Amino acid sequence: MVNPRLLVVTGAGGVGKTTISAAVATTAARAGWRTLVVTVDPAKRLATALGVELGSEPSTDPHEPNLAAAMLDAAGSWRIVARRHADPEVADRLIDNEFFVAATNHFPASQSYAAADEAAGFVGSGEWDLVVVDTPPASGGIEFFTAPAQMTDLVGGRLLRFLTGSRIPGRNLFFRAAARPALRIADAVLGAHLLERVAQFLMDLRTTYDGVASRAATMERLFRAATTLVVTTSDAGPVGEAARFFDELPEVASEPRAVVFNRSIPEEWIGATAPEGADPLLVANLEAWSAESERQRDLRSTFLRRYRSDMVSIPLMKTPPTGHDQLASMIPSELMSILGIDNH
């Protein structure tokens, strides 16, 4: 019995993470892995390329029997968390609560937590050999991996302890705590007993603590055992994000397994010259692409000198991929063997 594998695909926004996730998943499925790709907010064209109606429940394309796809709805997932971990009456109160609605939208880790929570469920279900998770764009970074801890902290609650001065607060404690000077001033500044309303919300949320904490512990175990793939383009911003990953990820999960430089211009173009007598427009065009290719290569070299990671370049394509064949053709076999998902 082989344990299901979790592959987390991460990197800055706009580098093609979702496409790479779908392409790796398609390639793995064709190599015999029962594969699920979990994504957040894909481009319409990619959803079409995957050939499935994306929804919270995994759905399978009849032409790719080993491949399923699921799309997350972060707000919906939070409601599931409340239903799963709180008493029904408390869950109702939580779901209608203005702060719960706000926390769903604003708590920076909420989308990541929801994605991690669902991924944990899929990995635990035993239905898949491989679960590929495309990290949410809003957090993009390391936050995906720290979300379980942040969530436990919110529920557990640093804030609740501030407001009540107690680790296991009861409903009446806030009022005693409100006699503390800082809280009294804060309450005056905020007005309208905002703090008291927040404290009451947090006390309801606190009832989910045991469930959330044990779920978070499961997620953290999964992350430590997961394979992480960092995707970037050869541009300064995304490469900076990728560097942050290599610096910070080992603390919360494991070292990234490899970096993919997506949308790379072929290195053979560097220094290439057009033949004698070619149209000047073509000469100028080639010069521009050659200079761009050189800039990309220099940036990659700088990165790789510092991080010495396994690296795969995926070339810039003329049009975004449409269909499974094009997705699968993006992924060099080298990448699959680096990730250890080449044959099953």
Next chain:
Amino acid sequence: MTRERLDLVTGKGGSGRSAVAAAMAVAAVDDGARVLAIDMDATGGLPAHLGMRSARFESRVRGGGGSGEPTEVRPGLSVIAIDRAAALSEYLRVQMSVPTAATVGPIARIFDALASTAPAIREIVTLGKVLWEVKRGGWDLVVGDAPSTGQIPGYLRAPRTIGELVPKGRIRNQADWMDSILTDGSATTRLVVVSVLEELPVTETSELVSWLDSEFPSIHRTIVANRALSPLPATEPSGDGITDHAADLQRALVAEQSDWEKVLSPDHTLPALFGPTGPEDVVAHLLEGVATW
């Protein structure tokens, strides 16, 4: 005396909004304006494009109090990167009139913890700093390198969200004042949305513009297409593999971009820059393009 102008520059991650914001600030200075450029989410992108290593560092070293006094990087151009903790304590002291340093500390910790739960607290502190600079005057133009297209509605709407949650009190008064700067025309507020010509950024831009139409019709908007490739006219093939491949690629990408440009219908288009390496080079190349906005 002209009204204060506030330009908030947003865009999806990777759209190049920091470079565009920096170029807009420099172009206005070249035109004789006194400009304040603000890095709203302290990513360091804007300061780097203006030739500073880290404005956050500068403001910590020099400011002494709060999120720092602006650092003048060249005559007429000042820069601030908003450090959340520092901005919060300035907000409490200056705007909330919390009396002493001794009380600011504990209250700042409560606010900070609250920001992870209560809506709009984090956003109101950042937006408050920007609008405070507009309100106190002294700048012809304030340019904000703003949060991404996905997050900017939460920021613009923060004063109203506070208004809905808190019926009265000091924070409510501040929120009302901020919302009126955004809407009553006492300053000219504009949202500059930068997008590359691909499906997701273009879709997000359209969604943001519809949202703005319904929530903030008084805010001007300028849509900017960034990294547009220039068309390559038809030519005889050269017969050389790489030369013709590069031409095919250019033409295919231009065709793809032009489809998305029709959907976006930008007010301005900035060129893709091949070759420049440093952030300051990028700004120098964009200057001409933004000078007339």
